[in-house]
Amino acid sequence: MRAVAVYPRLQEVKLIERAEPCLASATGVKIRMLEVGVCGTDKELCAFVYGTPPAGSDHFILGHESLGEVCEVGREVKDLQPGDLVVGSVRLPCVDATCQACRSGAQDFCSTGHHREHGIKSLDGLRADFVVEDRDWLHVVPRFLRGVAVLVEPLTIAEKAFHEAAHVQSRLPFQPAQPRALVLGAGAVGLLGAMKAILQGYDTYIYSQLPEPNPSAVIARLIGATYISSQEVSVDRMAARVGHIDLVYEALGAAQLAFDVLKMLAPNGLFIFTGVPRAESLEPFDTDTVITNLVLQNHAILGIVNSGRQAFRDGIRDLATFHTRWPGALESMITGRYPMEQFLDPVMGRAGGIKNVIQIA
Ligand SMILES: [Zn+2]
């Protein structure tokens, strides 16, 4: 079978031939991969910023945003059958008996750092013709979501974020009558975050680089969010226009902008980082203002990595809701579908668009 492999030591990414995996356990499921999404993490893996092959191997298969079709199940798997559509978890637990997070099924909170992640850390990814996975790590997707279900994994970030946001903000003795959310970035993570924010009742603004018209701004309008271009409107003017910013959902990965907006958070506000913002050079960090606000205005800052089972279940449910509520919006987020042989175009950033997908089957 075909697979896209990353060789960190050789600094190579290439299409390879691999033996097709076989069912080796009674709880295993063999999956024919249909589509795998490409994201910023894949781009960083292909730039060899990080990425660890499985023990004993010099390479790992890329891909963690998956959609596949079950083709064979182990004899103990009673609730899946050939033809079912499934999306796989990314992070699998560590084996440390003392890791309370992993032992309680919440490996996204793993405290040992020895968790494994498909296509990222110590586990092969899903950009291959076939994959065998344990039933435990698969989530069933209804057939009518076939065209957009590759977005489930990036949506799980928003699911986990807003689930935690509700916990954090429940500390307040009151809830704002009309809470406002500001999403930084209008890529797939940002747009899915904005959809989730709207579903949660936030008046939602998206602040992203490109001026209108652009495909993300069209989707923003379709879902009822307000799109503001950072090329046209400065951070100060944007903040004045939004008014009180109760929640920031950082989905751009731009450090300077994140720190600038952090200063604009309303009293009792929450700032969520969904990725690691990077910057070539940063202006001197205004520690005074940020820490003073953090304390005097009861600010909270939350980091989100990966997602657990519940986030996948919620993501599949909400994807169906988005699909019905905003016809065409999810479809238009998938701006490119590439055959396996052209896997390099989206991963090397040559493709542009919002969400690019490798079409496997
Ligand atoms: Zn991703």
Ligand SMILES: [Zn+2]
């Ligand atoms: Zn663990």
